[in-house]
Amino acid sequence: MQISIVIPLLNEQESLKELHDWIVQVMQSNHFSYEIILIDDGSTDKSWKIISGLSKVNQNVKGIRFLKNYGKSQALHAGFKAAEGDVVITMDADLQDNPEEIPEMYQMITQEGHHVVSGWKKKRYDSVITKNIPSKLFNWAARKTSGVKLHDFNCGLKAFNHKVVKTIEVSGEMHRYIPVLAKNAGFSDITEKVVQHQARKYGSTKFGAERFINGFLDLITIWFVSKFGRRPMHLFGALGVLMFIVGSGFAAYLGVDKLFLNPTGRLITQRPQFYIALTAMIIGTQLFLAGFLGEIMVRSRKNETRYNISDKINL
Numbered sequence: 001m002q003i004s005i006v007i008p009l010l011n012e013q014e015s016l017k018e019l020h021d022w023i024v025q026v027m028q029s030n031h032f033s034y035e036i037i038l039i040d041d042g043s044t045d046k047s048w049k050i051i052s053g054l055s056k057v058n059q060n061v062k063g064i065r066f067l068k069n070y071g072k073s074q075a076l077h078a079g080f081k082a083a084e085g086d087v088v089i090t091m092d093a094d095l096q097d098n099p100e101e102i103p104e105m106y107q108m109i110t111q112e113g114h115h116v117v118s119g120w121k122k123k124r125y126d127s128v129i130t131k132n133i134p135s136k137l138f139n140w141a142a143r144k145t146s147g148v149k150l151h152d153f154n155c156g157l158k159a160f161n162h163k164v165v166k167t168i169e170v171s172g173e174m175h176r177y178i179p180v181l182a183k184n185a186g187f188s189d190i191t192e193k194v195v196q197h198q199a200r201k202y203g204s205t206k207f208g209a210e211r212f213i214n215g216f217l218d219l220i221t222i223w224f225v226s227k228f229g230r231r232p233m234h235l236f237g238a239l240g241v242l243m244f245i246v247g248s249g250f251a252a253y254l255g256v257d258k259l260f261l262n263p264t265g266r267l268i269t270q271r272p273q274f275y276i277a278l279t280a281m282i283i284g285t286q287l288f289l290a291g292f293l294g295e296i297m298v299r300s301r302k303n304e305t306r307y308n309i310s311d312k313i314n315l
Contacts, residue, residue, distance in 0.1 A: 002086055016051065091156050094202070115189045153180075181222070237291035
């Protein structure tokens with residue numbers, strides 16, 4: 001199979017049939033062998049009924065249904081696990097991503113040898129205040145922090161080599177940073193393609209302003225994990241040793257001063273340096289233990305992304 005198209009969705013009953021027909025037209029005109037994997041992330045409308053109907057008329061349509069809304073990352077993880085195509089394409093179900101971009105993105109993976117091709121919505125049909133400006137700020141911070149030079153991290157239209165999606169673990173709210181996860185896994189050939197952004201035709205966006213706050217928090221998380229996820233002792237241990245040395249230094253100073261320099265002066269416990277020394281040594285010990293426990297967890301943990309699936313189609 002050449003292409004797997006993975007589409008997470010939540011309450012997109014109006015757009016599914018039109019999106020399906022559009023994708024099929026593109027696939028057939030380019031003679032691609034393909035599958036469309038639709039992941040219903042706990043929709044409360046008729047989305048699953050429509051997916052079931054599409055699967056009956058097109059055996060290339062496959063469906064996964066979650067018992068409740070787990071989020072886009074978990075939906076993508078389930079789709080990646082099921083995907084069989086040499087190239088995996090992700091896109092949103094709201095018709096804002098253009099399937100006409102798929103053939104060129106497929107060629108960029110198969111012929112040019114890129115590991116990841118990320119869409120760049122250079123011209124957007126979104127609100128300038130609520131989406132465009134926050135998005136530019138978010139993407140700037142993501143570029144500076146991750147070192148991945150993309151203009152649009154959050155574009156849903158992306159293409160991946162099959163090996164990438166079978167290697168990375170997408171969990172939490174990390175769907176925004178799949179290119180960063182790919183880079184951290186050793187897939188360094190990451191590029192982007194300017195894609196056409198469609199104005200939303202049906203319904204309303206499922207994301208509010210809080211997604212940008214969550215995005216920045218996730219950015220800090222992925223920065224920390226990428227630098228110290230496999231060696232937490234290098235951070236916590238170093239800080240712990242530094243704090244313990246500072247505390248020991250103050251304690252040594254107090255001891256020497258009391259025993260030899262000013263034996264008749266104030267009690268050690270009446271001096272502020274005593275509390276600085278005590279606090280620094282306690283914090284240093286705790287940081288060192290945190291790093292030690294982190295090392296044990298890294299060596300023993302097994303990554304798991306959990307979600308409950310209620311139904312599957314053609315899988």
